[in-house]
Amino acid sequence: MTGSYLGHELARRGVAPDCAQTIELVRDVLARVGDKWTLLTITVLASGPLRFTALHEQVAGISQRMLSQTLRALTRDGLVTRTAYPQVPPRVEYALTPLGHSLSEAVDGLVHWVRDHQSDILRHRENFERADDSNGADAHGG
Amino acid sequence: MTGSYLGHELARRGVAPDCAQTIELVRDVLARVGDKWTLLTITVLASGPLRFTALHEQVAGISQRMLSQTLRALTRDGLVTRTAYPQVPPRVEYALTPLGHSLSEAVDGLVHWVRDHQSDILRHRENFERADDSNGADAHGG
DNA sequence: CTGTATCCGCTCCGATACTG
């Protein structure tokens, strides 16, 4: 059996446009979470509110451009809040909203899954590499 | 509170390399699932084994190139199996492995989350658009 | 039927410079 919610939706094919829209949104959200920087950002933010520079430090490796962009997207979806304090020098704090925390927890399920099966994935990859080699190369040892 | 597993890991900062590796893998898997075509493919496959052409029909909109590529990546990770029957014309069947089904179910958690909160996200997006507009434009009505 | 190889446009993303 499938047991898959999304799969079930897709399996019906003749679903209402509303469902199709949901599927689009699912992929959209998943793409965002699977984004190179978004996952790191929200998980770092999950520990508490942070300023722009602090975030830049914590996520590390991210450019200002990408951080700004990522934060914007997150804010746009109501996953994080942006609070600017009218001071000098400027002080802006980013924090996960309840919705953001909620998503963070939902993602946790996947994280645990990866945790539990990472060795399987790694092993399969190695096997695949070997099989691929023996296909393309000649039989050196009979 | 965070309540976040991954967030907790990251919050520690001084984690062992093993954990860091896990995080990499998490992002890797998440990126794959969030991929433009992967999610659709695995969910379609969740309903049962399919041939290449059938898959091409079901996923619809995907090119042979991308389907082949996606399937390869999935096979590589042990998420799907590729069974070639030595016939003519060629017949190749793709099916989700237990691991693949497992992942599919793990993703379901996220799918349900999106289902439950899609209206929130949509609403926030609209609000953001409006706020953005009133920022950039002049105050027309005082 | 089941792929692979090539061309090509487009977007992503990093580096850098500049602004308030």
Next chain:
DNA sequence: CAGTATCGGAGCGGATACAG
């Protein structure tokens, strides 16, 4: 401190042609 604007390289992904 907190961003935005611009340039340029690299990879994604679509259309098409070709191969077993």
